[in-house]
Amino acid sequence: MQRVYMASGPMQAQKVFSYAATFAVIIQFFIILIAVFTFVGAPGLSKVGIWDYITAHIPVFFKGFVAVSLLAMAMSTADSCLNACAVMVSHDLVKNFIKSIENGTEKTTQNIDQCQLKIARWTTLTVGLSAMLLTFRCKDLLKLMYWSLNCKVPILAAPFILAVFGFRGTPQTALIGMATGVLTILGWNEWVQPPTGIDGSFVAMLANGLAMLAAHYLFKQPEGAGWVGPDHTFIQMQQARARKRAAQKEAIKNSLLDIKQTLHRFQPSRATLTGVGFYVLISNLLIYFVASISDHDCWLTLQLLVGAGLLGYSTFVSAKVESSIGWLVGLFWVMGLAFCLPINVLWHWSHATNLALTLGISLSHLVVTLLVLPLYLGVSFLMATLCIAICLSSVYCTKTFVLAPSTIALLLLFFLGLSLIIFGIFVYLKTKNNRYLRQVTYLKGREAVSTSRQFKSSLYDLAMVSTSGTECKGNGSILAQAVHKVEQSISFLDSNMPLYKQDFQGIIHKLYD
Template sequence: MLGLNIDMLILVLFLGINLVIGLFSSRRVTSLQDYAIGRKDFSTATLTASIVVSWVGSWYVFETLGHTYTDGLYFIIAITGACTCLVIVGLLAVRMQEFLKNISVAEAMGGIYGKTAQTITAISGVLSVLTIVAMEFHVISRIISLIFNTESIWTPVIAAVVVIVYSVSGGIRAVTFTDVIQFFTFGTFIPILALVIWNQLKDPNQVITLLNTHPNFSWSHVIGWDPKFLDALAMMLWFLIPAMDPVIFQRISMARDIQQIKESFSYAGLISLVVCLFLAWIAILLLANNPNLEADKLVEHIIYNYTSAGLRGLIGIGVLALAMSTADSYLNASAVLLTNDIAKPLGIKFKNEVLAARVFCGLSGIFALLIALQFKGILSLLQFANSLYMPVVTVPLLMAIFGFRSSTLAVLIGMAGGLGTTLGWPFIIKESHGILPGIMANLIGLLGSHYILKQPGGWVGIREPEPLLEARENRRKAWNQFKKDFKEFSLVQYLQKSLPNQDYLLTIFGIYVIAATYASFYTVPEEIQANYAKLYHIIGQSVLFISTGLLTYPLWPPIFKNKWFITWAWPLSVFYVLFAVGTWLVLMSGFHTFQTMIFLLNVVMGFLLLPWHLVSIMVIIGVTTATYIFKIYAQVPILPDDFGTLRFKILYGLLLASNFIALFKYQQAQGKLVSHNQALNILQAKRTINLREALQHRERFMHTLAINCVEGFNWLYQQSKILWTSFKPTEITSSYKDLINEAVLLLAKQQQASEYLAQTIFPFKNYLRLNVEKVNLANFLNTALENLDKINIQAQPKITLQQLTHYQELEIDPVQIQKLLYNTLQTIQAKNHANKLITLLVKDATLVYEMPFIPNYNKEISAIQFILTTIEQPAKGTTNNHDALETVHIFLPKHIENVPSEENQRIIEAHYGYASCETENKDITQIYIIPVALRKIRPTIIDESKKVLDEVV
């Protein structure tokens, strides 16, 4: 009775938490869009959790356990297709920009093929959705009956009512946030269940025996042309095809942007694969422990034989979490389809669409509950649900995603062919489903009717290709960069970059080598030392030599500290000590736990010291080579038996994998910090050079001013006094000509001094000195975007480049223009709270300069403009004319936030360009225009004075 109370308490608490969170999330629902897809403010982690628990239904638990138990690898191969499907959806995200504004899959189909296709898609989706909800309610009924050993109809009804209530009231926000709770609940249930069954195995080695002897787990036996393997491939293909069902499409519409879709679905696919493998592993443990169980009653066997009070309740809510998360997602999708895509096209209008959606959601739940109370199967019900949707909707939708558009007539013909084939296929071939034949019939009907009836459209491409073009461009850049790195790769340079920055790191590593190696020696029994005396002696002497060298590295003579020596000595020492010696000690000890853990610690140390690429190669080569040498030395054909134990393969393997993942993320973060540090060091070095040049210019200026200008004006003053003295007694008529000549000479001297003073003072005005270069525009833009991750911009902006100019080269200061782009991105991203995609549009323009000495005349100069905007489709119109900036010499920002914009103003003025900023709603657009040929615009005195100063410096 106490156990029942504990389990019931756990169930009631779980249902109560879900109900409270669901009702609490319902307060912000004000429109049908809020009810359907929210406000696109979900985090990637939240969206990933929602995708996983919506995709991995409770049927995964029953079907994966049962079919893995009976079919082994046949079903594991098939079920991996369902997990890979999510990754494929993430890869297709770059083609789905146009669908992010739709709230349902039927609305997307209606936007392409009209109201008829929209209504048919909605009806097909509702029937499929209700079938899946009924299946989940059936699982709820079954699992509660097993947990509490009761056949009462009211317990599953109460659980279903809880799902219906928060789905009705809260909409997609309630569904999503309860999905997160259910995700963690199920994530806790799976490891606990696996651990409980593992602990009750009498001999863990029987699992290895099973995997080595059972034909269903032998790849050589499974893979072949027998009907069972072909059926598994057919099922995998069925799972692999992205059905784009209403819930999956809804999750796509909930995302902020394409990048979030790609990340969330990719993560969800990986997590789903881990869940499936965990469930398959549980089935394998059950098979190893008892091969005579009934496959469809494995869950009952687990509950009755492996659980106790409390644990039974945890397992129950784990399965209920999957069932409820799938049911609430599909109920919400059904309500949206009924309200938005069936009622609206039929002319039925609602004063309050949210209230109508809630009513439809409640009716859908009640209808699905009635079906669940009458239906007993699971996989057959899933096949029936997919047969109502995939052969009807999936084909035209996927074709539209890939860029094929046709007429409504062709689509309707394909839908009719797919549905008819699916429904009639079981009568042609008994005991088979017609999903794949129906999909093929829809495809043939769509393409055949399009080309035979000569319908408009065809392979016209997607409507918003910018993300796809950006993805292709990124792949092209990555491939070109890979080829460049491969051609320019130098092993010596790579190893030199891997050297420690500080000498004391080698000393610390030497201390670790002594501690780890001699701790291993201390735990090796004396009989093993005697059996492997020679190898034991070699290891001891060599490690002592290497560790001593590392400890005394700061005292090494310069000839050994030379780069060429330490470049090779350092990685070879790490390779030998950590992986070769570590492997020998593990093999000598017969895979003793202590030795194995030290070896894993060596691997961790390797990842901390060297790049992960190099360490991975070292581990593979080191373990393989050391094992081969040990076999030859010990004269044993095979390794010790403990090498094949489950303990080593699973426990140590998981530990090593987790260490690798953690260190990989660490090295990624470290690499980013190093990149930032290098960029800051380069910037600081440039500023130091500029400061030194400024000081040299000032010193030269003061010296020149003292010698040439001051003395010249002194001489002018003295000569003026002499002339004045001689002028008094002189007749004006007799010496006027000579005086005029003297005055002209004096004025010429003063003019020369003034010109020299102007040239000398010019570099010290508050203007920006440019190092003008002729650069390739495409290479400049690629370099600027590749170095963006080195700039501290939070959050990192997502940028797409549209290069629409015909100019290939520019005369600019590349460093300053790159700084201008970075400052602009930083300014835009600070106000880009929704993290919208930023478009960098580069196109032709014209700059207009006034000619003050020629009345009513403006000079037009060829220019190029950089437009950075958060608008989804920036204007790509014709070339615009812009007035050049008026000269401003003082840049004193009032606040630190204005420094980037003021700095951009200086850069644009120095380039004799134009700048503007526009704000529309929450979108920001900044435009910068600079001349193509800068040297033709600015005075030649600037370049000449720079040459003179460079020669002097």
């Protein structure tokens, strides 16, 4: 039987759901922004006048975008539903019914395909006209949404969820569950919903799933029905995740046990130290003079001292000394960077400096933190700083603002959206860069291994050529000859050259000569 798949395998399905979830979160974020902007602009607006307020206060150019977007959403939803209906009727129902009656010859198969195409066209036309008539009859959008939920959730949700979790039932089991869901929603709408006002779609979906399971275990089922185990691809994915988690735990354990080696990996390059030193000096001087912050001399002095230390590191510390104190350099690098960037951000939030200035400092400093530190450490600093800044932002509630509350709210939302976009770009670029770096390191290692093997092979050949003409017949016992050949095989090896499986195989082959 022909099957239609939405993905070629679990890996592709995982990517599709990941991308869909990411874009869904982004879309929901902008929808929430529209709601917040509307609330800030008209806090006392009733829910009936929200849409009229939005359409009245946006430019004409965006009104056209709204109309086009609504039309595109309606068309996209309509053609997807019509296509699904046509496939279900023509392929899943009619085609299988006809094939069970006919003989399955080539002519019959061609007739089935033609009949299936005609049924799909008539199904699309019939369902589309029925939907139009229903829309003209009922003009309440909320009521139509309730009707769609009463049709989809009690009938389709339970079989889909069970199929996702690995349950494979027979058509009879599915029909029993769907019939139970339909009867449950009809009874609920007749006797339970009028006095309570509670929608019964979830209850009907639950009854559908329980009826399917009961029918499966009460009646005799064919071979292959029921709960199926994961396939080989899914097992490989689980094993890969388990290996990755084990490797992460082992890396964390090793980093905690050997703290000096961990700090040595944090050691930055001299160019990074110089660049961050310039950034710390220039940003603090600009904040002090441009924003006219005159009562923060001690804090500014500390920041300038740390920035000067970062800037003068390349001048006063030689490369020979740096190699011996690498872990100490990494420790002071992390501490100095945390003091000049995340802690500096928290200091500005706690001292309630100008709101726009504080938001700009936060955005700039946290971006630099995410740029120069490893990804996991930069994200940890970022999340900790944001959580503490949210708690410290209550200081602004007691401060008199020059800006209006609505302007402050819009400014906060603007910086929030901008920072999310920038941080997302940085995380994506650093993840991509780390992946490319691992690939380059792997290829360099493979190239070194290949070179080493070629070098050993040439030395083997040279050893064989040099000893072939000097070997005499009375060279001793067989054991002495074997030992002599093994010594020739490994005479060129030293402590810096690794041994591989092929080397031992070459030594063993010489014993058979």
